[in-house]
Every structure is written in structure tokens, then in C-alpha cells.
Amino acid sequence: MCQQRSVxxxxxxxxxxxxxxxxxGKLLAEVQPKQPLEASAPLEASAPLVVATLNLQFFGxxxxxxxxxxxxxxxxxxxxxLPDVIxxxxxxxxxxxxxxxxxxxxxxxxxxxxxxxxxxxxYHDGLALSTCREELQDRLLCNQLYTRVGSDWVVEDEGxxxxxxxxxxxxxxGRVNGALAVRSMSWLKLRRSSAAGPAAVVMCTHIxxxxxxxxxxxxxxxxxxxxxIKQCSDFFHMRHPEAQASDVGILVGDFNATQTYAxxxxxxxxxxxxxxxxxxxxxxxxxxxVSTEEELESNFKDYMVSPFRALRDSGWNMAYGxxxxxxxAFGHLIDHMALSRPVSVxxxxxxxxxxQKVNGKQADTDMVITDHNAVKVxxxx
Numbered sequence: 001m002c003q004q005r006s007v008x009x010x011x012x013x014x015x016x017x018x019x020x021x022x023x024x025g026k027l028l029a030e031v032q033p034k035q036p037l038e039a040s041a042p043l044e045a046s047a048p049l050v051v052a053t054l055n056l057q058f059f060g061x062x063x064x065x066x067x068x069x070x071x072x073x074x075x076x077x078x079x080x081x082l083p084d085v086i087x088x089x090x091x092x093x094x095x096x097x098x099x100x101x102x103x104x105x106x107x108x109x110x111x112x113x114x115x116x117x118x119x120x121x122x123y124h125d126g127l128a129l130s131t132c133r134e135e136l137q138d139r140l141l142c143n144q145l146y147t148r149v150g151s152d153w154v155v156e157d158e159g160x161x162x163x164x165x166x167x168x169x170x171x172x173x174g175r176v177n178g179a180l181a182v183r184s185m186s187w188l189k190l191r192r193s194s195a196a197g198p199a200a201v202v203m204c205t206h207i208x209x210x211x212x213x214x215x216x217x218x219x220x221x222x223x224x225x226x227x228x229i230k231q232c233s234d235f236f237h238m239r240h241p242e243a244q245a246s247d248v249g250i251l252v253g254d255f256n257a258t259q260t261y262a263x264x265x266x267x268x269x270x271x272x273x274x275x276x277x278x279x280x281x282x283x284x285x286x287x288x289x290v291s292t293e294e295e296l297e298s299n300f301k302d303y304m305v306s307p308f309r310a311l312r313d314s315g316w317n318m319a320y321g322x323x324x325x326x327x328x329a330f331g332h333l334i335d336h337m338a339l340s341r342p343v344s345v346x347x348x349x350x351x352x353x354x355x356q357k358v359n360g361k362q363a364d365t366d367m368v369i370t371d372h373n374a375v376k377v378x379x380x381x
Contacts, residue, residue, distance in 0.1 A: 173280025
């Protein structure tokens with residue numbers, strides 16, 4: 001069984017339980033993919049590292065006809081640059097749809113016990129659970145890393161870290177009491193085969209935030225979100241002290257926020273319609289000595305952008321910004337990639353897997369399979 005550890009602990013060998021991900025729920029990693037992705041153009045002799053981020057929404061929007069959804073992923077993630085690594089948030093332990101398009105499950109936080117069930121992660125909210133099939137509600141909700149069969153990048157090391165604290169949330173105003181949901185980070189260290197070049201440490205996470213935890217933001221959750229991202233960047237620097245200067249950390253995932261908070265922007269609109277009228281939020285605000293909506297929104301802004309402040313404080317930079325497009329179904333770019341050092345980005349593109357639920361926007365895709373769009377980035381390393 002995996003042991004949870006702090007990034008400050010001394011390095012240990014990766015536990016055998018990580019490999020149990022391949023067996024969870026009859027996941028057979030040794031089975032050859034049925035129909036792997038095919039590039040639409042020949043791959044170059046010196047291919048870059050292509051990383052994709054993919055939030056699967058605990059399969060709440062995935063078609064009931066599994067093969068239909070798999071075919072959508074096959075088409076959407078294909079093209080001239082195939083992902084070498086797919087970073088999955090809100091995947092389910094024991095459900096693997098990427099194996100069928102040529103990917104092998106490498107790391108799953110559920111296999112090391114650093115995960116909770118869908119039911120626990122949504123704080124037993126009935127509306128959220130109604131979007132998840134009943135037989136899946138007690139399955140572990142996981143961060144997972146998949147590698148492409150035949151990729152020129154090979155895995156040298158892998159593991160899982162818990163990044164959230166054990167803080168207790170005070171309820172009231174329609175909110176529950178209890179522990180903060182567990183947040184984790186899965187990681188892989190990769191290097192080009194037959195090359196002595198730099199390594200890449202790809203880290204996949206989904207930090208605290210979203211419509212449940214946003215209701216508690218006054219309860220020092222800005223500091224919690226900052227600390228979670230800082231744990232990830234510190235992990236790269238402290239776990240790999242022997243790393244070459246050319247090695248790079250790539251932090252990928254759902255940050256539950258846009259990089260900037262602008263008047264009239266999506267986060268400002270969310271505050272007005274989802275936060276400012278909350279009885280529980282105002283109860284916390286009065287206890288904290290916050291009396292005006294302007295002051296409350298200033299604190300909410302700090303809460304939202306705290307992950308990006310953590311990255312700046314660590315000297316990290318973003319791989320792309322709002323120019324790439326939106327990833328949530330509500331008009332926000334909340335799925336990000338950050339880099340430990342400047343790296344040339346050959347391309348960054350949104351892969352449409354959902355449609356917008358605001359402003360009557362024209363559909364981006366004829367088949368919704370999640371409530372997030374994916375992002376695929378090609379790095380020159």
C-alpha cells in the first residue's frame with residue numbers, strides 16, 4: 001500500500017500499489033489498445049513533448065453508449081500532434097476509456113489511497129450526485145496520468161502526493177460541516193528515449209475550489225489554494241535536487257479559476273450571481289469583520305488568483321493564457337499548464353468536448369462528453 005508523504009520527506013521508491021491502477025476494476029494494461037490514435041501526418045524525427053489536460057467530470061456527461069464517447073475522444077485528441085501524456089482530473093478508479101485509443105494508465109491517485117469517492121468530493125450534494133450514475137457515486141475520484149503507447153518519451157519515475165491540509169470547514173447557511181475534501185497530485189518523470197537530453201516532470205492536479213468550496217472561501221481558503229500549488233512547485237525542486245538546469249517541471253490541471261480577475265469578467269460575474277447572495281458567505285464575512293460587498297469581493301479576488309500568485313512566487317510561468325480559449329462550460333479558462341522555466345511552446349489548442357451554458361453561445365461540438373474542454377500543448381524540450 002502506498003504511504004502518503006510530504007514533499008519535505010526524503011525520496012522513496014515508488015510503491016508497487018501505483019501499478020495496481022492497471023488492475024483496478026479489471027483494467028488490463030497488458031491488453032493492446034483496440035484502435036490507437038493515428039497521426040494525420042508523419043511524426044518528426046525530433047518530436048516535442050505533447051501534453052493534454054482532460055477533466056472527465058466523473059463521466060457525468062459521458063454518452064451511455066461507451067463506444068460513441070470513445071470515438072469522440074479518438075477524433076478530438078488525434079491530429080498531427082498526438083499527446084504523449086494525458087493528465088486526467090475527475091477520472092474514476094476502475095473506468096478506463098483512454099486504453100481503447102492507445103494510452104496506458106501510468107499513475108492513479110486512487111491506487112495509493114490519496115482520493116475520496118465522488119459522494120465525498122461533492123460534499124454529498126444531491127444535485128451534483130444526480131449527474132453521476134448511482135453505481136458510480138461511491139467510486140474513487142482520481143487524478144490520473146496516461147502515456148501513449150509507442151511514444152518517444154519514456155517514464156523514469158512516478159508517484160502520488162497529497163497536497164491538501166486537514167482543515168475543517170464550518171457550515172451554516174445551507175452548507176455542511178466537515179473536513180476539506182482531499183486534493184492530490186500525480187506525477188511522472190519522462191525523458192526522450194535514446195537521448196541524454198533534459199527530463200520533464202509532468203504533474204497533474206485539481207486543487208480546492210469550485211462551487212462547493214467557494215462558499216467557504218472566507219475561511220482562509222485563499223491560503224489553502226496558495227499552499228496546494230506551492231506544494232506542487234516545491235515538490236519538483238525538492239524531489240529532484242539533482243536535476244539538470246535544463247530539466248523542466250510542467251504543472252497541469254484544473255485550478256478552478258481564471259488567471260486574471262477583471263471587472264465585468266467571468267469571475268466577477270460569478271461573484272455577483274453565485275457568491276454575493278450566499279447566506280453562509282456573509283455569515284463568515286461578518287465573523288471576519290468584513291462588512292461591505294466591495295471588501296468581500298476583494299477577498300474573493302485574492303482567493304481566486306492565489307494559485308497564480310503561488311506560481312509567480314516560485315518563479316514559474318504559464319504555458320498559455322486566455323488567447324487559447326475557454327475550458328469550462330461557463331466561459332472560463334480554468335484548466336492551466338505552468339512551467340518551472342521558460343520553454344518554447346510550438347502550439348496550444350483547445351479541444352472542444354463541451355458546449356457553453358451561458359449567453360446562448362453557438363455549440364462548439366455536436367457531442368458533449370464532459371463539462372470541460374481539453375487543452376493540448378506541444379512543448380519544445
